[in-house]
Structures are given as C-alpha cells and as structure tokens.
Amino acid sequence: MTRRVLVASRNAKKLNELRRILDDAGVAGIEIIGLDDVPAYDEAPETAATFEENALAKARDGAAATGLACVADDSGIAVDALNGMPGVLSARWSGGHGDDAANNALLLAQLGDVPDERRGAQFVSACALVVPGGGETVVRGEWPGAIGLEPVGDGGFGYDPLFVPEGGDGTAAQLTPEAKNAVSHRGRALAQLLPTLAALAD
Structure with missing residues (x-):
C-alpha cells in the first residue's frame, strides 16, 4: 500500500527534490504530492x-x-555581514514575493563594499513533518559558503547564482540537481526526515 505524503509547496523543484532523496535512499511506498494535488485550504502567512x-x-x-x-520547509539565506539577514525574509527581501532577480540585485547592492573575506553566508532549511495523530518532527540543515560578486549559472532558483558553497569553485546554480541535493541545506534537512518517512511507509 502506498502512503500519500503532502509537501506544502507548489514548487515542482522542491517536490522532485524530496522524491529523488527518497528514491536514492531506497524508500518505497510513499507518494509525494503537492498543494496543487489537494483541495485548496487557507494557508497561514509566514x-x-x-x-x-x-x-x-x-x-x-x-x-x-x-x-x-x-512535510513543509522554510528556507533562506543568512548572510554574516547582514547579521543573518535576509533569513526568513529571503523570498521577499526586495519587497515582492519570489522575485529572484530583484532579491539578488538588492543583496549584491547591500554587500557592495564588503570585502571577500567578510562575505560568508549559509543557506538554511528547516523541514517539519506533521503526522495526524502521530507527532511532529522538525529538523534543520545548513549549507555554508559565501556570496559571490555577481550572479553565475542558470540552474537552481533563489539565491543559487550568488552562493558559492564552501570548498567549491562555482555557484550553487552551476551544480547539477543531483550534486546539489547531495550537499544542499534542504537535502541535509530532508535526509534527517528519512527515518520518520520510511517508518510511515511500513
């Protein structure tokens, strides 16, 4: 029997990321669906x-x-020179929600005179799993790196074109989806949910 698990997102990339992580871990018996697959309901503001x-x-x-x-995640980028901002405001840093180009441009402008050695940042993802009648699990994944001087790469989304992972020589937007999942903040958080998700499938 397959257990349906809702991911509280309409972002196809997020849904596919969790599907790939489950597949890679050999977890069967779970069907990942998104908000577009269930009747609409009132979603609380973040x-x-x-x-x-x-x-x-x-x-x-x-x-x-x-x-x-x-399963729901909230994620964003925390920049050291901005005291951890944009943080939870990452998606709407420039005012509108989800305008990646404007958010990236604003972040670069705010870091305009910040030297390379002070451009440290980390992507952060908190993932929560709530099972009706079965408890709640919240985990956190972090992906350390730095903010580059200009956007590079056309993969990923959000701040990926600006984020240079620690130990890497390119941006997150230059990684393949598989390589990104293996090291990303969301991948690290979701991996911590695998035991609980696997138990649902049994």
Whole structure:
C-alpha cells in the first residue's frame, strides 16, 4: 500500500527534490504530492521569526486540512555581514514575493563594499513533518559558503547564482540537481526526515 505524503509547496523543484532523496535512499511506498494535488485550504502567512516556526505552522495547516502526513520547509539565506539577514525574509527581501532577480540585485547592492573575506553566508532549511495523530518532527540543515560578486549559472532558483558553497569553485546554480541535493541545506534537512518517512511507509 502506498502512503500519500503532502509537501506544502507548489514548487515542482522542491517536490522532485524530496522524491529523488527518497528514491536514492531506497524508500518505497510513499507518494509525494503537492498543494496543487489537494483541495485548496487557507494557508497561514509566514510571519514567525524562525525558519522552524514557519515550517511547523505550514506542516500543521496541511495535515489538519487534508488528514495527510505533511512535510513543509522554510528556507533562506543568512548572510554574516547582514547579521543573518535576509533569513526568513529571503523570498521577499526586495519587497515582492519570489522575485529572484530583484532579491539578488538588492543583496549584491547591500554587500557592495564588503570585502571577500567578510562575505560568508549559509543557506538554511528547516523541514517539519506533521503526522495526524502521530507527532511532529522538525529538523534543520545548513549549507555554508559565501556570496559571490555577481550572479553565475542558470540552474537552481533563489539565491543559487550568488552562493558559492564552501570548498567549491562555482555557484550553487552551476551544480547539477543531483550534486546539489547531495550537499544542499534542504537535502541535509530532508535526509534527517528519512527515518520518520520510511517508518510511515511500513
């Protein structure tokens, strides 16, 4: 029997990322579906101060509305020179929600006079899994690196073209999806959920 698990997202890349992680780990018996696959419900705004609180709120909403186990993530980039900002505001840093080009341009402008050695940053992802009647799990993954001087690469999304992973010589936007999943913040967080997801499938 296949267990349906809702991912509280309409982002096909996020859905496919979790599907690939489950496949790579040999976890069978779980069908990942997204918000477009279930009746619409009221989604609470992401107003919490931490990634963990936002992720948990989204997962609770999804589980309560659908009766399905629900995974939700809240992620963003924390820049050392900006005291950890944009943080939870990453997707709407430039004002509108999800305008990657404007967000990247604003971040570069804010770091215009910051020298290379102070451009440290980390991508952060908090993932929550809420199982109706079965408990809640919240995990966190971090991917350290630095902010480059200009966007490079056309893969990924968000701040990927600016983010140079620690130990790498290119940006996150230059990695293949498989290479990114193996090391990314979301990949690291989702990997921590694998035991709980695998238990759902049994």
